Amino acid sequence: MSLLDARGIAVRYPVRGGVLQRPTAWVRAVDGVDLTLDAGETLGLVGESGSGKSTLGRALIALRRPDAGTIRFAGDDILALDAAGLKALRRRMQIVFQDPNASLDPRRTVGGSVRMGLDLHAIGTGAERREAVAEMFRRVGLRPEHVTRFPHEFSGGQRQRIGIARALILNPELLVCDEAVSALDVSVQAQILNLLKDLQAERRLAMLFISHNLAVVEHMADRIAVMYAGRIVEEAKRDALFAAPRHPYTRALLSAVPTPDPTRRDPSPPPLGEPPDPANLPTGCRFRSRCPIAMPRCATEEPALAALAPGHKAACWAA
């Protein structure tokens, strides 16, 4: 049984208008996504800004309640839980955010931020909590005596370590990393990626690794899902995906990444055009307005995410 099993997840935001501010349209940020995640596995979720990947990440741990779909975590339907049940579940799934400047409460000591989970769930005595925080600090590479400092006294990389410590102090089974390294410089990014990998190995963490950076996702993930305009358009094992991408969008993404090798300069990229208006998506296949191989069928029918090979799915009529 999968640790996390999500079916038909949909999240929509209203576009309001008119005198009474009734919703006149809906942005389908996440529009019917199925996902599973096994214990200890890392699933990479890539996509451009606005593709809904962060919204999906939050929906999966019920931080943003999805408008449709079911989520089972270790067999429990988490959307059916009451407040107490959900609170209990929070111990088992945590999140690391993108912006290390914004994700730490500037008015709380960093030790306080890390300790907050223990306090909220009343785990251990005061002394035990203090010791646990100190231990966590050591583990993520921070000095335990810095627990009384405030976030502004730390660098971006250190803050992200604190964010990781905060998420892991409750010893969760699932960790959502939402663009956890994209705000960091490469030298620091490498430190954090290494740390995450180490921690995951130690704790058998399942990880949903959300990023727009294909190289980082390739580095971290076992399995990768590519998201476009609220839907997963391709999903495969890491190596299969990079070796043989089946969806034209995946191929476009891959070719757009500049190679750090001056001897291999790419020719001009395919004219991909601009992303579509999320409140006003094309009919049929959402990618068709930018797709170099679009055909008439794409305008009328939306391709479903279909298995092309074991573990390799794509949503494209041409695949």
Added chain:
Amino acid sequence: MSAAASLPTSRLAWVLDRLWHNRSARIGGGIIAIILLCAAFAPWIAPHDPMAIDTLRRLEPPSAEHWLGTDEVGRDLASRLIHGTRYFVLICLITTVIAGVIGTVLGLISGAGPLIADAVIMRFVDVLLAFPTILLVLAVIAILGPSLTTAMVAVGIGNIPGYARLVRSAALTIRREEYVEAARALGASELGIIFGTVLPNIVSPLVVYTSYAMPLAALAAAALSFLGLGAQPPAPEWGAMLVNARSFLFTAWWAVAAPGLAIFAAILGLNLLGNALRDVLDPRDA
């Protein structure tokens, strides 16, 4: 990148340190410190009894015995000014506390609570804002009867909308911050988030706003004395002193100048201190 990055200090210590090195803060703080000292030790500092009348020595110009002269019933103006600091401090504190506490609670509920509460509270705040200030104040006075307390309550109520709006918009912003989401992800309740996370982060803008609002509230309270609706006689409240003396502007200028300049200096002190706080806490337009 800031120099403070390496200082292992609390935020309060940091703020105080920055204030200490700020010229506005020193001048303003100096004025306020003098006022607070006078308020604390008025009976020992004042050369005369502020209530001691001598109707044979009305409106005497400044002299060695009466440094600032005497008022219209022969009381020592300097002593009245010194005792008046107590009223000034009281007015500043009470008006600010009333407006600050009620406004903050309303703003928090509005900005971080349910949508319906937001709608109701904001309409209420709109009503308060659109209600002509003077009528609002007069209405409170008409209900409670005139006294310094009433004046302070009235001015306090008049300042609620400002706080409510400020806190609401700050709360709305903070609610979208990732650290609030982090707290929620850790299992914090909404109420816990409002008071445990949102409120502490509103303190800075609250302090900055108060630095604007407090001198204005003190002026408003003084203005109420102008209409005879503030402090009760013979209390040496500066606004009331100024008002009672104003018909002597052309005949005994010192009786007008003393309370007038006292109010001016005190408000100036508050404003200077406020400017400095703003520079330190909200350095956007420093």
Added chain:
Amino acid sequence: MLSRRGLVLSSAAIAAASATPAAASTKELRFRLVEDPEMLWSGQSVSLTVNTVVGTYLVERLVYQGTDGKPQPWLAESWTFSDDAKQITFRLRGGIKFHDGTDCDAAAVKFHFDSILDPARASPVRPIIAALESVDALDPLTVRFNFSRPFAPFMTIVAGGAYGINSPAALQRLGRQYGRRPVGTGPYRFVSWAPGSEIVLERNPTFRQLRADAVNKGAPYADRITLSVIPEEGVAFSALQTRELSAAELQTDTVERLARDRNFRVVVDENAKNLSFLEFAFRPPFDDPRMREAVSLALDRASIVRAAYAGYAVAVRGPMSPGIPGYDEAVAQQFGTGHDPARARAILAELGWTGTGRGPVSKDGREARFALRSYANPVADRALAVIQRNLADIGIQVAITTSDWGSFYPSLLRDGWDMNFMRWTSFDPFVLVQLFRHPGHRRALPRFDGLDEALAGIETTLDPDRRQVFVSEAQKLLLQNRAIVPLMTNHNVTVVQAGLQNYVPDAFNLVKPGDLRMANWA
């Protein structure tokens, strides 16, 4: 008539003549108004400002009051009382015309009083002459007033500014707008009114002075009189100095400086009819007259007079203003008290109130701390400062609360106070009836033996000599019982340019504008 008004708001100033050099050809006088009148219709307002402006310049009354307190002929040349004292019949002079050319006859008088009595108009003047039932015009020059009971103060009341006769034709023509364009028979007629700024009046060319006490029996001297609204004391003071005003009623605070200036003359209204006094709620311990006496003895009236009015007032021992005809100085001297704090302390000690010399005295564990209420006014504030200090000197602490009249006066009907500070202006001893007939105007007065009988005599006795007996008796009883603590009567002070002639206030502190002229006028 009884009226009370804070000093700042009081009084349209009346006064005299500036000749701005440029306006030498027009003879113009400029006076101060402390506040803008609400309207200029005497039948619809009880405001002193309204009635002063209207009554001085625009309308004339049936009678005026002489300095001896007796009614004198004006529009009416004579009058008679019926035997039951419930009817008064006036005989008018003929040939008087309103500014609009219509006749001022018995019908006009009846019309004016009918408009006051008309329930549809709900005139605020009406309650003051509540005893008046109807008015009959017996013939063009004879008008009879019918009362429900004998009503002695009527002759004083009807001499007041509110009862001047307005033109019925103008009233009917203008309706509610009449208050902005009044028409009377007075020495000046209305020209224009810039609200909040000034009222311009011009000479009534057909004016005939009927008052015996006037200097000028013919048309007024000044072509034009402008009344400027100047609420701020300092502004009025400056405007006098820049000769922008011919005269201005001033608060006494700034008068001292001008009094020393030879360019000005200070006119003091010695007939002032107001009285400031302390009243009691008669709650223990002030249910004991000796306690009230201690309070009276504690107060240094001379000091209060200096503080409140810079000396432009007199300390008063009697319970009525010395300016009101009927005031009995002998009674005041015999039964009133002076300033004797030692005796006051002695009385307190006899009553069991003892102290250490510092702080309030106490009795049976109760400290002498009491609540004193007053209307809000800078002058009252100063008087209260002295009163508070005087009482503190004998060990009685009072906490002062002041508020505007609309809050203060009704609040006296409820508990929560021990003393109040009042100031009333009235033209007739009838004030004693209104204030002190059991249970008193604030429903707190105990029944004092014989007082109500004396007050009834004041109300119903039309004969002046017989009435005086009751007036003196009432004053004596009030003082003996220490019902109130009289303090002082202040004098209205007007500062006039030295060249302004004939600026003489009458018994009601109104000048006769027809008499006013600058010395340099041809």
Added chain:
Amino acid sequence: MREAALLSVRGLAAHFVTRAGTLRAVDGVDLDLASGEVLGLVGESGCGKTVLALSLMRLVEPPGRLVAGSITFDGNDVTAMDTRTITRLRGRGMGMIFQQPRTSLDPVIRIGNQIAEPLISHAGMSRAAAAREAIALLEAVGIPGAEAKARAYPHELSGGQAQRVMIAIALALKPRLLIADEPTTSLDVTVQAQILALLRERCRALGTALILVTHDIGVVAQLADRVAVMYAGRIVEQGPVGDIFAAPAHPYTQGLLQSAPVLGRRRERLAAIEGNIPDLSRPIPGCAFAPRCDHRPTMGERCDREMPPALAVTPAHAARCWRLATP
């Protein structure tokens, strides 16, 4: 070896002097650029690369100011120019585009008018001519429906479109140098590819030299002729792009190239540079990278005490590292 320099920078220093201390954002930079050349200026956040870019146009704002050094552009000393001349230079000689294209456009002025503005003020065009030229420029940067878009407001554009507009404005007067400060950082990778291609194409077409400021070594590898690597306010390595990528001489450059995951070259662990960037508000006497440097233990005290000069690796390739001085 190269044609006469278009831009020559010597000993440039830009400091931010505040009551809290002096921040040495740029601290002794030497830089040369030939006409038509593309220089990649690489570095991590806080290394001073943006301040350096602004310094070249004298756009550093108080409390920052140029405290030392010279900038020679096209034979003229930029640091000595009066206000009129520098204003003219900014319009015609150098152009600049920024990281946040949408906020770099005036939100309340229509696109067409913003493009026309320098045409009118610097090229003396009439309003109508400028408007026509603006539409032509929009077409040249690949904006479809240019005529309609000229009437649009900035908020109606996507980030990619806005950057195209910025490029159109910056290149409107055919400057000899374009400075692009992280031009694609805020854009999606698919849009980034298009903007980079556009930049390359426009600069080539106009013969405009390009200084491309970026933290993304992939972008540099794709676009630059030469690379300058910046660390802590100084250029620590400079040379032809091929040399730098093939044989980085400075340990920091090496670390930078090693630590980024590269698509298709997956390793189990990344070679992270441990530690953090130094605090620039404190004077650094020696090599600023020394505290993080793997070679520091073997190199000794000299790295801490003395700043290494730019030492030649090859005639066109130099780096500030004492290791190059040791035989």
Added chain:
Amino acid sequence: MGGYIARRILLVIPVVIGILLLTFMVRAVIPTDAVTAMYEGQITDQEAEATTALIRAKFHLDRPWYIQFGYYVRDVARGDLGESVRLRRPVSEEIGYRYLNTLWLTLSALAIGIGIGVPAGIIAAARKDTWMDVTAMTVGLLGISMPAFFFGLLLILVFAVWLQIVPVVPRGGAALLLPALTLGLIEAAPISRLARSGMIEMLRRDHIRAARARGMSEAAVIMRHALPGTLLGILTVVGLQFGQLLGGAFIIEVIFGWRGIGELAVKAIQWRDFALTQAIILVSAGSYVAINLAIDILYVWIDPRVDYTRA
């Protein structure tokens, strides 16, 4: 956009109703009425008091407050603001000219305030940290620290008494001079600070740097790119200020005897003249709300970014 405006207008309705209800609740708890207030205690004998009931009946003062509210709403719906107990004439007559007076005062004061404050703030921002900046801000600081009534008296002393530039007792338009100047100078202080900080923030924006980078002269940068946005920022505050002032700058009006809404408000409350009070509230709250509305609409019109689908 039309929907947005309609929605903004709809939001006004509960505010106005709330304001009127609040007034009437005040009326319910206030211990005295216009009749008592009018006599200032002139009625004392019992028989006379019975006759004041006539006045109360005429003005419905004898009915419970909610009935009075009903009468009021009915009258307002008919376009009738009622009759003042004290003035004995239609309230609309009195309010009409009072409102115009306040409007004139407010407009002149804001003109002075903006005329002084905006240039001062902009110069201070453009010459930040120079003596000009320090001077402008110090004067501004003194300005906001000055009690209005004290300042007003000083102006009378200086202009009318010492310099004699204006008459002590001004007539006609001259009467506007000193109150407008007092209020204008007091308003100038916050406006200049706002203009300065707005301008400084604006000058820090990306598009300003971009404008400089494309060779715009400093004057063009300030006037063309920074000023419009700054003014837009000031607009809100000035608008709010305008709305507040239309409720009457009562202290200034009282001191200078300016017959505006504020001075009337003080009197109306002292008189307990509720028809008058309500009308004042109605017009001043109405102005406040209308001006806010106008500003919001103006905003949408000037600033293309404003997302008018959200309130």
